[in-house]
Amino acid sequence: MRRPGQFKMVLLGESAVGKSSLALRFAKGQYQEHAESTIGAAFLTHTLQIDQDTSLKVELWDTAGQERYHSLAPMYYRGAQAALVVYDITNGESLRRAKQWVKELQQVNANDMVIGLAGNKADLATGNRRQVDSNEVREYAEQNDLIFMETSAKRGDNVTEIFMSVAKVVASKQPSGTPKTDGAFSAAKSKPKESSGCCGSDSKT
Template structure:
């Protein structure tokens, strides 16, 4: 079954940011394709994939998810793709403290270049390594959670390898974006709301769960 332009109510641009090697491409591939990359390499510049997601509250989102390079030499390219992004997964490696420390830098980049009201989720990836060897963990869950709360971010820990909390990370972010934008529209006058967001369609429809990959 092919998806048409009528199969979704909202189009959300999402970006994946974080240091090189934290698993951004693996998370995206696992979520969109249901598998890990066959020949994983560091992302050069940016790549993107899309997935259509029915919301719990009604209506459907087409998520356009941009996977950005973590290397400093691509910063000017990746920062340009933050524009018009209304959601972000800021990913670090729970076994790499430096990747967590650098989250502050990525957060500043997002705040500076993305939409002013962007919704950000802090994601600690590679929890499967900690399950095999607890000594591998370098970033305590509570430390990361407090950092996220202190900067008004959502928080999740994931594993692209074991598929732990991958879908929840992406879809909880999409749902929170919808919730936030819906509240914003309700606070506007009717004339101000025109063109900002559509009223969700309540009737049940059939949607294609995923489409083009990276």
């Protein structure tokens, strides 16, 4: 059996939008109602079966959303083939911050990185709690060639789907079907250890 390829994917977004919750739901099928915020970054892995002949091991780097950790972000997204930028649909300011992340990634990586955009906390999109219009974001995503879905880490809505969609595009960019992670980051002194409890959560949803 052919060994699976692998790629590095970084999660970016403001604090408390649910990056860690999405990572934990995707990688381990778990959801933690109450968890501490991520400090620096945390690391998880999960293998996806893209098709009958192609499987990809996703190396997830879940970054802290607090502004004081922003200067560390380039160290984590360097060498990444993909990024998932997350915002909270009940927090309009978090979308503005997400757009800044997208702009930064596009400037640094040009067209080399596959970028997904997740509007998290879809389970809270009731009454007047929603602050972000999905049609507006969809138009923005189309203009910027982003893979966009609204997700709920709590219920599991579109979590696997958005990661799978990003992975399929990454695989399509690799003729061999076995993309490899840039090894430059592996020597970074701050590489956190993978843990079964993930990494603390930026959010409850």
